[in-house]
Amino acid sequence: MQHGEEKGGFKDRDFPSMHSGVVIPRQEAEDETLIIRNAYLEHLLESARDAIVWAESDHRVIRVNKAFSRLFQYATEEALGKYVDDLIAPEEFYDQAREITRRVSEGETVRSETMRCRKDHSPVLVDLLVAPIMIGDRQVGVCATYRDLAERKRAEENRRSLEKQLLQAQKMEAVGALAAGVAHDFNNVLMGVQGNASLVLADLDETHPHYERLSNIEHYVGRGADLAKQLLGLARGGHHEVKSANMNDLINRSANLFIRTKKELSLRVDYQEDLWFVQVDPGQIEQALLNLYINAWQSMPGGGTLAVFTKNVVLDEDMSCSLNLASGRYVKCSIVDTGIGMDKNTRERIFEPFFTTKKMGRGTGLGLASVYGIIRNHGGVIKVESQVGKGTEFSIYLPASEYSILQPKDHAPEASKGSGTILLVDDEEMILQISAEILERMGYRVLAADSGEKAVRLFKCYCGAIDLVILDMIMPEMSGAEVFHRLRKVNPHPKVLLSSGYSLEEQARELLREGCVGFIQKPYSMSELSEKVKDAIGKGQ
Ligand SMILES: Nc1ncnc2c1ncn2[C@@H]1O[C@H](COP(=O)(O)OP(=O)(O)OP(=O)(O)O)[C@@H](O)[C@H]1O
Ligand SMILES: [Mg+2]
Incomplete structure (x- = not known):
């Protein structure tokens, strides 16, 4: 036939x-x-x-x-x-x-x-x-x-891996919301400790018997604030200030700083020339990188090589689908170690908050969960490949940006004297007291309001005399956003510096777009506050 x-x-x-x-x-x-x-x-x-x-x-x-x-x-x-x-x-x-x-x-x-x-x-x-x-x-x-x-079988595995990614994302979402709430309250508490310590320290001579202990308190507040930062990294949308940045610079600076104190490690780098720019919060990305370096270092107790690479990549349909990203241009950064590596069971759980294989007291298990949250908040992904006894490679994909203006590097702030009148708004009595006292010591006149209602009243009375409003974002009854809108009815261009125990999230970003002059995250030190206040008052003059 x-x-x-x-x-x-x-x-x-x-x-x-x-x-x-x-x-x-x-x-x-x-x-x-x-x-x-x-x-x-x-x-x-x-x-x-x-x-x-x-x-x-x-x-x-x-x-x-x-x-x-x-x-x-x-x-x-x-x-x-x-x-x-x-x-x-x-x-x-x-x-x-x-x-x-x-x-x-x-x-x-x-x-x-x-x-x-x-x-x-x-x-x-x-x-x-x-x-x-x-x-x-x-x-x-x-x-x-x-x-x-x-x-x-391949298709089945792909499907299972996508399901797992989805489940992981949902889990992170839930934990992120919880973590952000805890971090917010925690930062407020730290603000109280930091403020009191700073005030006493400012009165003491370095030879005073309590000077060192008080400095230690400041140091531990710093540690606590770092922990809160890790928690905030987990939260959705927790960006600070987003800038155009070159990952080569960020990686180069942080890796060299890190390696300087680790004599047992050698650093190998391979940076792509003309690397595309990315829109990132440099502080958060550096924190994520640092977490990866620390893990790499801890996985090489006998020493080894830490290698960092950057690369421009274009993800086509297939690649972007397996990475669960939209197709397009990305900057890929790899952090590779020659350490102990991980088995499959560990590898599958590393991004879970509080998952750690380290001894009690040595690891909180928040490092990678925070990295995961930070990268996801930047519209990217993080992938891991690892082999027991051989080492581990973490790859970060960040969306490339059209912009290429590199912002000047921040310089370390120093507390200095200032002058003018500040309306300070915060519902937490303790923070209000401490911050007011700190500002007064810096030379400012302070009007304090423990509610939005009171802030609006004071603003109406002293409108012409107020040089800056420091406004807490999260308050019961009248939120920071509402206060800002009410102030604008009195004066269309009030100078408002936002403050929060959360990182800068969408609502705060929106207020910055509407004309608020800056953002400061609690807990802040005297020098940070002095810098931000000076900056804010100086804006538009
Ligand atoms: N480079 C690496 N090599 C081998 N194992 C790693 C590496 N990075 C992470 N891990 C494994 O992943 C686990 C989770 O890492 P993660 O950074 O989240 O927490 P941790 O390092 O244990 O504690 P923390 O970072 O909070 O101090 C680690 O305990 C370790 O088992
Ligand atoms: Mg870690």
């Missing part, structure tokens, strides 16, 4: 009448129907994902589709006329192939998960379906379908 002779296998009534209303001679109409039917069949065959073979009843090939050629590496001409099992059944499976042929010749349809091989003899695991093609009682041929199971 030749291809195209399968006329008797179909019923004309299964196809739409293509000539309604026109009288066509019977023979011509039948030929036309046959041509259309063949076109449908051809499409079905060639668009199938599975490899399909049509064969004579003795299993000699009369037709293969494209998927067959793709899977088994035989061009159509090579396959035609050959016994299909001679082509693709491995020797060890000859008996099984013969048994299938026998059963099919008896009219049975056989299905089996089995091995076949390609032209280059490489094995393929397939789901095989062989069926007799019948016209009435007469077997006129055989149709065999081969589904590549390796491909299905």
Whole structure:
């Protein structure tokens, strides 16, 4: 039987009448129907994902589709006329192939998960379906379908990995919200400790017996604030100030600083020239990098190499799908160590908050969870590859930006004297007291308001005399945003410095766009406050 002779296998009534209303001679109409039917069949065959073979009843090939050629590496001409099992059944499976042929010749349809091989003899695991093609009682041929199971397994793994990523994202979302709340309150408490210590310290001489202890308190507040920063890193949208930055500079500066004190480590770098710029909060990204360096260092107790690379990458559909990102331009940064590596179980859990394999008191398990949150908040992803005994590679993908202006580096702030009147608004009595006292020591006159209502009242009374409002974002009854809008009704351009125990999130960013002059995160030191206040008062003058 030749291809195209399968006329008797179909019923004309299964196809739409293509000539309604026109009288066509019977023979011509039948030929036309046959041509259309063949076109449908051809499409079905060639668009199938599975490899399909049509064969004579003795299993000699009369037709293969494209998927067959793709899977088994035989061009159509090579396959035609050959016994299909001679082509693709491995020797060890000859008996099984013969048994299938026998059963099919008896009219049975056989299905089996089995091995076949390609032209280059490489094995393929397939789901095989062989069926007799019948016209009435007469077997006129055989149709065999081969589904590549390796491909299905790959797709299955892909699906599972995407599900896992989704679950992880949901978990991080929930923990992030909790962490941000804790960090906010924690920062307010720290602000109280920091403020009191700063005030006492400012009165003391370095030779005073309590000077060192008070300095220690400041140091520990710093540690506490770092911990709160890690927690805030977990939270959604926790950016500070987003700037155009070059990751080569950020990595170079932080890696060199880090390695300076780690004599047992050597640093290897490979920076892409003309690296695309990224829009990031440099402080947060440096914190994320530092967490990765610390982990790398801890994984190499006997010393080793810390390597950092940067690269411009363009993610196509396939790559972006497997990374769960939109396709486009990204900057890839890799941090590689030659340390102890991780097994599969550890690798799967490292981004979970509080997951640590370190001894009690040595690790909180927040490092990577925070990195994950920070990178995700920047629209990127972090991936890990690791082998026990060989080392670990973390890869960060950050979306490339169109902008290329590099902002000047921040310089270390120093507390200095200032003058003017500041309206200080915070619902926490203790913070109000401490901050007011600090500002007064710096030379400012302070009006304090413990609620939004009171702030608006004071602003109305002293409007012309107020040089700056320091406004807490989160307050009961009237929020910082509402206060700002009310102040604007009194004076369309009030100078407002926002303050919060949260990082700068969307609402604060919106207020900055609307005209607030700055943002300061609690807990702040005297010098930070002095710098921000001076900056804010100076703006627009
Ligand atoms: N470079 C690395 N090499 C080997 N294991 C690593 C590496 N980075 C992370 N890990 C594993 O991932 C775990 C979680 O890391 P993560 O940074 O979140 O927490 P931690 O380092 O244990 O504690 P913390 O960072 O809060 O002090 C680690 O305990 C460690 O088992
Ligand atoms: Mg860590």
